[in-house]
Amino acid sequence: MKPPPFRWSSPGTTAEAVALLAADPRAKVLAGGQSLIPLLNMRLASPPHLVDINRVAELDAVEVTGDGVRVGALVRQAHLERDEAARKVCPLLGDALPLVAHPVIRNRGTVVGSIAHGDPAAELPAVAALLGATVRIASAAGVRDVPADVFFVAPLETALRPGELVTSVWFPAVPPATGTAVVELSRRHGDYALCGVAATVDRETGAARAAYLGVAPVPLVLDLPADDPGGYAAASVDPEADIHATAAYRRHLATVLTRRALAAARDRP
């Protein structure tokens, strides 16, 4: 479990990072390393060049306005978890972050890295998809903003192209009178969930929307009907069986957790 040889570079600015990535299309960005380093150590990935963004101070910024939260690419999950202002504007971030792995991993792992990694079982991509987040991407060609609903393409596959760097993700604030909640079931505390549901409920209209993790190839966002939303969710998800749970059980969880998430979102003060 030692990585094969690779070149390592450590730019100090976004511009330098983008230049390095442009020069070497097979290069990979190294952020918190919590997903990338295990892949290298198990020799499941062997990028010839890692562009380490940990020295790019300008990416380590959280901007909070009444409209939403912009999270820079170097912001650690633990940092955002403790950011009162961000949690106020986007309570879902505060709900979801404690469910991401364990404190030691959140101390290194970045919010943006989790989204760039595009794991359909991860919490933050589901939150991004539910809220209609926007992913800001820089490359030698310039900057583009990609909405979350088209950013996630397939398991561990995103709209990112070679030579591109995600510089930040914008999470819009939820409208007033909207309750939010995240519920999930994992085998152990901090594990990837067997199934998870992030939900928003408009307390005035009753309109409910939920994003599902662990039960579809990409975060699945559903506008839920008032009548039997759990049944609707179960019919819409596309779970796979693995050694931890059958597909039928995960589908069943989608029903149960939908009910629980909606109740929690509705009751939220």
Place this chain on the structure above:
Amino acid sequence: MTTRVFGERVERREDPRLLRGEGRYLDDLGHDALEVAFVRSPHAHARVLDVDVTAALDVEGLVAIYTHEDLPGRLADPLPLLIPHPALTAPRTAHALAKDLVRHVGEPVVMVVAADRYLAEDAADRVRVTYEVLPPVVGLDRAEEVAAHLVQEVGDVDAALAAAPRTLELRLDIERSASTPLEGRGVYARWDADDQRLRVYSSTQTPTSVRFAVAAILGLPDSQVECVAPDVGGGFGVKIMHPWPEEVLVPWAARLLGREVKYTEDRREHFVAATHERAQEQHVRVGFDDDGRILALDVRFLHDHGAYTPYGIIVPIITSTQLPGPYVLPAYRVEFSSLYTNTVPVTPYRGAGRPQAAFCMERTVDRIAAELGLDRAEVRRRNIVQPEQMPYDLGLTFQDGRPAIYDSGDFPATLRMITDLIGWDDFPRRKAEAAAEGRRIGIGLACYVEGTGVGPYEGGHVQVEPNGRVNVSTGLSSQGQGHQTVFAQIVATELGVPMEDVHVVTGDTRRFGYAVGTFASRAAVMSGNAIALAARELRAKALRIAADALEASPDDLEIVEGIVRVKGSPDAAIPLRTVAVLSNPLRYSFSEESRAATQFSLPVRGGPPVPRGEAPGLEGRDYYSPERSTFANGMHAAIVEVDPETADVTILRYAVVHDCGNLINPMIVEGQIHGGVAQGVAGALYERMAYDEHGQLQNASFMDFLMPYATEVPHIEIAHLETPSPLNPLGIKGAGEAGVIPGSAVLAAAIEDATGVAIARMPVSPSELFELQGGSA
């Protein structure tokens, strides 16, 4: 400070060092050593046709590549069969490097030595091995090849079953798990060409035996090989297996290359190249009367032994002989077949066959209670061995080849204590209350008896230096149990010296050459008693010398706080360190203390300076070799809650009553119980080795092998009962494995009570429980 520290909650003296990161584990040694990586079989069953190393040769830093063809003499033979048994009619052990055939994924085929592990892996990656893939056998339902078959029977089981008013049949299954210590295996060797000596450091539970095995296989005299177990980050059984292929290959390469060589196993290798345990399929027939009294028990089980049987059939023998637990079985027959499969071999993991035994027996007793509509604790009460029946002979042959005889224990008292501790009698009310709130809770109870402290022997050496320092050594090694604390407690108490003066060394063949090892809950019983006997010998010698100096009778002397004094007249006293000086009459002085022992300082008496029959130095050495094992016992109870919709299980309470005889240090025993219960919970709810039909382990990482975190392990309530063992001088019994044994049994019972669904297979996941409940909530 008092010197009577036996029985006290003394804090572990190893902790400050380990917590500060000052431990020296295998990989902390040998920073300049060459490092090793292995090319391991990717197939569960295959013929090795060709090994092509060409592409690896230009990896910078490569030193050597070895295959089976390179191995000389006995190193080319199959590795030793450690514990032969007449019933093991088709034993099989692996080669250090595969010869022709590989029989499980992970078997080492090629050894690569390079400047460091990164480069060694780069080179290993480029070695091309051509295999002819053969069909693998995975799982007990497909296993056919029998390694061993053994039947033990007490009484006439067929007649008793035929005569029993009631009978029941059960089919039970337990899946595989493994020891998975935090530190994997590792070995580091250096050949000293000047001294012509090989030093081997190994992360092992048995350094003395590794030494003998390495010497024998490499054709070296024992006197040229020494083995040291440094700090070992957990063993739990897997490190009692030896010699591993790596454990002989690394010393061999070190000597051949004349360089230091090190191998540190990584986690993925540990999953596929160390060993596993547990998997059994059990078929039970039980006969009983209308009061729930067991009349006959007939158990037939299949034991998945994996690809090889290097550790013999110890695990299924222990299952067979520990299955009766605390119960009187008027007729008992147990029959097992150990079967080969193309998976990692099976050797003991903490509990070593007992969790399976307890699962079988306790599930059976619960079924009897259910069948008769009787309280489960009451059925146990009616069947347990009474104190006046002790010593209680099971009529079976235990894992040490000696009779299984319970030496002591008060099972009715244990049962009373556990039902009081958990609130058994009041539980139906709590359950009804919970049900009224829509919650499903359940309670379970499970018992075990554990044979501990198996022979053949251990030894101890205790020595007092002229400065008062007391050196203690024993050959068996430590994997974090706290031996340095408890052995010091024993010596401080036996000798009457302050504990701070006592320094313990374990697992270093340079200090103590004869030993067996740390396993089977035996270290405290075996080395503890040996050290106590050695300390007593030393004490007697000290009193003889002091009596001479004080002109008193040895019988009138006592040792308090390191001072030998005449009982009743404390002024007539001489420090033990001075006795140490006097014990070694000198010609030359080398220090202030030693001056007193030189030839013109000592009074001249008749006879030689060292009296006949005495040896110079204040030391004692003795061995403890028990006639048979001593049996500890205990009972666990748990209350669980099962989510009515998701079938997720939460342990609300977990209680343990534990009797391991006299307690040397209750805190350390509790620590052992905590760790054991964590592994019991693991086996019940989380851990399994998920092999697919091709023999690929799908969860060979801590991401997917669900070892519970601290967040999954419940708070554990413990009560002790101390029924001394009559078999050994300290009256103690082993405590290392107890915590894990009834875990699956007690949690299965509690889940069954909560859900009303029969639980016959462990571990059980929420997904499986959901299916057992009919797939709907």
